[in-house]
Amino acid sequence: MPDYAIERIEARILDIPTVRPHKLSFGTIQRQSPVIVQVFLRGGAMGFGEAATIGGASWNEESPESILHAVDHCLGPALMGQDGARFEALLARMDRACRGNLFAKAAVEMALIDAVARARGLPAWQLLGGKLHDRLPLGWTLASGHVEQDVREAHDLLDRGLHAFFKIKIGARAPADDVAHVCEIARAMQGRAPLTVDVNQAWDGATARQHLPALVDAGVRLIEQPVARWNVAALQQLSMQLAGGLVMADESVCTPFEAMALAAGRACSVFSLKVAKHGGLLRTREVAAIARAADIGWYGGTMLETSIGSAASAHVFATLPGANHGCELFGPQLLVEDVVAHPMPREGGALLLPDGPGFGLEVDVRQLDRFDRRRARPVLV
Ligand code: MUC
Numbered sequence: 001m002p003d004y005a006i007e008r009i010e011a012r013i014l015d016i017p018t019v020r021p022h023k024l025s026f027g028t029i030q031r032q033s034p035v036i037v038q039v040f041l042r043g044g045a046m047g048f049g050e051a052a053t054i055g056g057a058s059w060n061e062e063s064p065e066s067i068l069h070a071v072d073h074c075l076g077p078a079l080m081g082q083d084g085a086r087f088e089a090l091l092a093r094m095d096r097a098c099r100g101n102l103f104a105k106a107a108v109e110m111a112l113i114d115a116v117a118r119a120r121g122l123p124a125w126q127l128l129g130g131k132l133h134d135r136l137p138l139g140w141t142l143a144s145g146h147v148e149q150d151v152r153e154a155h156d157l158l159d160r161g162l163h164a165f166f167k168i169k170i171g172a173r174a175p176a177d178d179v180a181h182v183c184e185i186a187r188a189m190q191g192r193a194p195l196t197v198d199v200n201q202a203w204d205g206a207t208a209r210q211h212l213p214a215l216v217d218a219g220v221r222l223i224e225q226p227v228a229r230w231n232v233a234a235l236q237q238l239s240m241q242l243a244g245g246l247v248m249a250d251e252s253v254c255t256p257f258e259a260m261a262l263a264a265g266r267a268c269s270v271f272s273l274k275v276a277k278h279g280g281l282l283r284t285r286e287v288a289a290i291a292r293a294a295d296i297g298w299y300g301g302t303m304l305e306t307s308i309g310s311a312a313s314a315h316v317f318a319t320l321p322g323a324n325h326g327c328e329l330f331g332p333q334l335l336v337e338d339v340v341a342h343p344m345p346r347e348g349g350a351l352l353l354p355d356g357p358g359f360g361l362e363v364d365v366r367q368l369d370r371f372d373r374r375r376a377r378p379v380l381v
């Protein structure tokens with residue numbers, strides 16, 4: 001029996017520029033700063049995990065710096081010497097040592113699962129219930145802020161068979177201007193691909209009730225997080241009102257307890273699942289189980305991770321039953337450079353599950369060193 005005792009946990013922040021400015025309701029990002037975690041087991045195995053935030057601490061309470069602090073000062077010390085294969089026991093231990101901090105816990109749990117899967121020579125999906133899907137339809141986010149650029153990008157990605165559907169980020173402008181922006185893109189797309197909008201909590205209930213019907217009429221099918229995460233009552237009303245569109249919860253659905261409340265209130269039709277906000281791969285499965293029991297579909301969401309976090313997400317999404325709306329694991333393509341030798345394969349607008357040991361990708365440690373924030377020199381690309 002290999003020795004899975006946890007010997008060392010290391011974490012670092014990378015700074016990687018994006019290929020173009022990415023505009024969301026709360027600001028525009030020009031780089032991602034993922035936290036990469038490495039777990040070393042006594043028997044010699046090592047695994048990689050990742051947690052990325054968007055716009056520092058703008059998307060929710062956690063930031064790269066808070067994640068790094070939680071791993072270095074709370075989670076790592078709580079796990080030293082423990083059996084690295086007892087994932088549930090380790091999650092309980094992390095919960096006792098540190099409240100909240102779901103992104104940080106997700107990164108550590110991801111690295112543990114990768115390390116144990118690699119030690120056993122198994123793909124991670126085998127430790128997560130077994131895979132149901134080998135491929136998932138892959139979306140791309142149109143967020144340049146300019147109609148012409150977004151439309152050019154979308155047609156080009158469709159022509160090259162790289163993506164199957166698109167999400168448009170809105171919420172930064174006046175609502176009427178956002179509606180005009182989406183309608184223009186929808187018209188120029190001529191029904192070539194399904195469209196989603198993500199408002200990232202920017203509207204209040206009345207604004208959403210007033211403006212979302214026009215987007216549904218323009219052909220938008222999924223409406224992601226139109227109102228504040230706490231505003232479950234508005235989500236409920238919108239779910240009843242928008243006959244032709246499906247309300248998707250993102251920031252509102254992190255813990256299984258939040259998932260339960262949304263399900264009980266029939267507040268949405270789809271959950272956007274994200275490994276980081278749920279606190280790991282196993283808890284993503286818990287939230288997905290609630291979705292299934294409540295006849296809620298799922299969508300494979302992203303926090304714009306590198307290939308490490310994206311592949312880990314693909315492994316857990318591949319195990320999930322129930323109606324799905326594809327995934328948006330395009331983070332690596334938004335970054336100027338990747339941290340793995342070969343990215344996850346894509347074909348016919350779908351992402352193909354990488355099937356080697358662990359999360360199935362070869363991490364390039366030189367790239368981790370190159371983008372490591374501690375190397376005070378600016379990154380030239
Ligand atoms: C979010 O809220 O969904 C996912 C895709 C993207 O462009 O931004 C993220 C965040």
Ligand code: MG
Nearest residue numbers: 198224225250
């Ligand atoms: Mg979202």
